[in-house]
Amino acid sequence: MMGYRKFELFIWVLSVLCLGWLSSGFNPADIYLIDCGSPANTSVGDRVYVADNLASKFLSTPKDVVANISLKSITSFDDSPLYQTARIFTESSKYTFSISQSGRHxxxxxxxxxxxxxxxxxxxxFSVSTQNHVLLGDFSVQNASLVKEFSVNVTSDSLVITFTPSKNSxxxxxxxxxxxxxxxxxxDDANNGLHGLTTQALETSWxxxxxxxxxxxEKDTLWRTWVPDQSFLVNANLAKNVSNIAAVNYDVGSALATKxxxxxxxxxxxxxxxxxDDPNSNFNVSWEFTVDPGFQYLVRFHFCDVVSKSLYQLYFNVYLDSLIVARDLDLSTLATNKLAVPxxxxxxxxxxxxxxKLRIxxxxxxxxxxxxxxILNGLEIMKLNNSAGSLSGANFLVPSSNSSAKSNVVVIVGASVGSFIAVVLAAILFVLCRRRKRLADQGHSKTWLPLSINGTNSHTMGSKYSYGTTASAASNYSYRFPFGVVQEATNNFDESWVIGIGGFGKVYKGVFNDGTKVAVKRGNPRSQQGLAEFRTEIGMLSQFRHRHLVSLIGYCDDESEMILIYDYMENGTLKSHLYGSGHPSLSWKQRLEVCIGxxxxxxxxxxxxxxxxxxxDVKSANILLDENLMAKVADFGLSKTGPEINQTHVSTAVKGSFGYLxxxxxxxQQLTEKSxxxxxGVVLFEVLCARPVLDPSLPMEMNLALWAMKWQKKGQLEQIIDSTLAGKIRPDSLRKFGETAEKCLADYGVHRPSVGDVLRNLEYALQLQEAEIPGDAEENSTNMIGELSPQVNNFNYVR
Incomplete structure (x- = not known):
């Protein structure tokens, strides 16, 4: 009884602490405030900036660097006292900070x-860089005080910031x-289903x-400054300011936004x-912001309905340049039927x-x-680093690091449709800093918990094999594998055995002692796709078996690992046979058979x-091909049970891959099978054109699906097919295939066919391709689609 009361007390104290955090703001694990060149500490508000001569343990600089410059006598200077001193570097110099808790800083x-x-x-x-990112390149400041704000994901136990003078400067x-x-x-998973943002370096533009x-x-828990919007308004006469600060309700239950x-x-x-108040009003309020060309931007919109008198009164659209990023936005529904919730x-x-220029x-x-x-309450525009890991417009490379940092690719893509061109997001390449050796040694994060299908801790479950037992896929079907067996099968997770990288983690080729090949998907403990996806994948694949679904052989949750083991698919992904990998191209018949499967x-x-x-999450990367090129659908981490018989849809947060969404x-946010x-349908056009769903070089409003639909509606689909298929597709087969893809991409789900109807149409397209008309072989050959024009072969999108 006493133990139970202690537990109750612990929960109460924890609740009070959580409520206190929500009300008082974030308490940072790491906080370094440095006043450079100052002989003494400097107070700004309730913060104390340490003089860097007193914090010299952080600074590594050559002897001839000028330091401790103090200008307390600046006339007419009423700005922050931080600007009254400076440290000058004539050679490359570093500040090194110990990081007690990894994460964004x-x-x-x-x-x-x-x-x-x-x-x-x-x-x-000069330039400024960290171990993995260039923050500023050939940077200079002219005649005004300036604060440059960045946020980077620190994965090591130290952060090194290097200042490098340009030549002769x-x-x-x-x-x-x-x-x-x-x-x-x-x-990592933002409101619109984005993946990969957590490790992206950001620079605050506005x-x-x-x-x-x-x-x-002083009035922001994270010490941010927010500027008024008046100077950014395109037509101030169309806009009206409203203030109702007391109405704001940081609803703890909704957890939509905190202070x-x-x-x-x-x-x-x-x-x-x-x-x-005019029911005939039909105009937009717009703001325009100056940005650096050549970069992508994370735009964060802040909303809080403090103007409506009742629920479900306010519906509106949000645009970024010419794109609709939110249509019929209803804040009442998003805020769980409450007003004034951020x-x-x-x-x-x-x-x-x-x-x-960027227009909102x-x-x-x-x-x-x-x-x-x-309405719009607030806006943040943040620059994303480019594929070289740089936030600088100059062509700078990320400096080398003593850690074994490597580049990996995370793609953020978008989708569009007809008149409602939804979120179209281009591929973003970015550099992830990983201490691979340490992760290989540790193999886990202490924040991950062991999984059990029945809800108990997995270490209490009986395992069929000990670490020294020879594993066999045939005899170990759908069982829990010990970590040692998986480690042995993957040659201790040899990096050269990696066959794929996804949001959940890396996929390794594995070979059991009996010679059985498997694919081993090892969860990255820093991935946002964690326990929920792990459970879903096991739960889904343990229910069904089908020749066109990838089979789950087993899983491992030893030592806080999250590992899934599948049949090995000899020919990899459908995507890899379409573009970008150098794999052999598929014939039209093979592509049809893959789509049918x-x-x-x-x-x-x-x-x-x-x-x-x-x-x-249907996409070409999740359609795998076995040794006979038989297609199998894979990756069920985002799968969800659909509506009951008496329901039309399932209301759920948006998940998926943009470009296909x-x-x-x-x-x-209403999910049906038609999603x-x-x-x-996007995959079908991808198969036909052998092009990425999105391409950073395309105009902003264009993606492959939209572009292909324009050609389909003009009746000229033959102009955009994969050049390797030129002269090899019968017109009737192409016509049926194009019509099928077009119907799949209908604006509204009710107008789309079922997958069963799609299947029958694809089978018919295959029959048309294989059909032979006696005595007309030569004519059929000349009627096949001819060679592509050089312009289309070069994939210049025609509008």
Whole structure:
């Protein structure tokens, strides 16, 4: 009884601490505040910046570097005291900070150019970098104080910030902050299903408080400054400011946003349409921001409905340049039927910006009876590093590191449809810093918990094999494998045995002692796809077997690992045979047979049980090919049971891969089997054109599906087929295939065919391809699709 009371007390204390955190803000694990060149500590608000001569343990600099420059006598200088001193570097110099807790950290750099002795700081030109990212390149500051804010994901036990003068120049710094950032601030799975953001380096371009005043750093839990939106408005006469700060409700149960996401002053003020009370109002309120071309941007929209008098009154659209990023946005529903609950939404621009302007707009929804108004409370625009790991417009390479950092690729892509061009997100390549040796040695993160299918801790489950037992896939079907067996099968997770990398982790080729080949998917403990996906995959694949679904042989959760073991698919992914890998090209007949096999697997998921199974991540990378090129659908980590017989849909958060994602599902968060049909339609055009779903070089509003649909509707689909298929597809077969793909991509799910109908049409397309008309062979040959024009072969999108 006493133990139970102690437990109750522990839970109560924990709850109080959690509530206190929600109300008072984030308590950083790491916090370094440095006043550079100052002979003494400097107080700013309630923070104390340590003089870097007193913090010399952080600084490594050559002897001839000028240091401890103090200009306390600056006249008419009423800015922060941090700008009154500086440290000048004439050679490459480093600040090294010990990191007690890995994760995202702020790096804020303070600059103010003044003249001291023979140094005019406005003439300084230099670069700033970490172990894995270039933050600034050939950077200079002209005649004004400036704060550059970055956030980077630190995975090692130290952060090294290097200042490197350009040729015949020098570097300088007035002050610096290195502070931990809350994990929930930048999540891997954002509101629109993005993957890969957690390890991306970000630079804050703009942070704006719509409809309100400047919010100083003292009034923000994370010491951010928010500027007013007036100077960014394209037509201020169309906009109206509203303030209702007291109404903001940080609803703990909804957990849509905390004060660490944005302060109450931001969520309590907004800009709305000036003639919002006019039912005939039909215009957009727009803002325009200057950005660096050549980069993609994470745009975070902040909303809080403090203007509506009742629920379900306000519906509106949100635009980024010419794209609709949210249609018929209903904040009441998102806030679990409450008003004035803060909400934020992330969006990544489709490709590298080609101009230096980014336009954000809001406007009324065309829904009948919708209140003609639109609001925006706050906005953040953050630059994403490029494929070289750089945030600099200059062509700088990431400096080498003593750690074994390697480059991996994470793709963020988008989807669109007809008049509603939904979120179109381009491929983002970024560098991940990984201490591979340490991960190989440890093999786990202490935050991961062992899994048990029946809900108990897995270490209590009996294992069929000990570590010294010879494993056999045939005899060990669907069993839990010990970690030692998996380690042996993968040659201790040899990097040269990696056959794929996904959101969950790396996939290794494995060979058991009896010679059986397997594919071993090892969860990355830092991945956001963790326990839930692991459970789902095992739960789903243990229920069904089908010749066109990849079979699960077993799993391992020893030593806090999350490992899934599958049949080995000799020929890899369908995607790898279409583009980018150098694998042999597939014939048209082979492609049709692959599509038919995948459709059969999806048809089984949708109809094989009383309640359908919706895959939610249908894409060419999740269609695998065995030694006979038989297609098998794989990766069920995002799968979800569909609607009951008396339901039309399942309401659920949006998950999937952009470029393939059903825009109706994204817009309404209502999942049906037709969402898989849309994704499969994208795959069909991918198979026909052998091109990526998205290409960073495309115009912003274009992706492969939209582009192919334009050619299909013009009746000229033969103009865009894979050049290796030129002259090899019968016109009737192509016509049927194109019609099938077009129907899959219908704007609304009710207008799309079932997977069963898609399957029958594909089988018919195959029959048409194989049909022979007696006495007409030569004519049939000349009627086949001819060679592509050079322009289309070069994949220049024609609009």
């Amino acid at each position: 702020w790096i804020r750099l303070y600059f103010y150019p003044f003249v001291y002795g023979g140094y005019d700081l406005s003439k300084a030109k 020098f570097a300088f710094l007035n002050a610096m902050e290195v502070v931990s950032v809350p994990d929930q601030l930048i999540t 942070r704006v408080n719509m409809g309100g005043p400047t919010v100083s750093f 660490d996401i944005a302060p109450q002053t931001v969520y309590g003020t907004l800009t709305e349409m000036k003639s919002a 909400y934020y939404m992330d969006y990544v621009t489709t490709s590298a910006a080609v101009s230096n 707009s809001i406007g009324p929804s065309p829904l009948n009876n919708a209140y003609h108004n639109a 995948a459709a059969r697997g999806l048809h089984y998921l949708h109809t094989g049980y009383a309640i359908p199974i919706i895959h939610r 059903d825009p109706e599902y994204f817009r309404r 898989d049909v849309y994704s499969f």
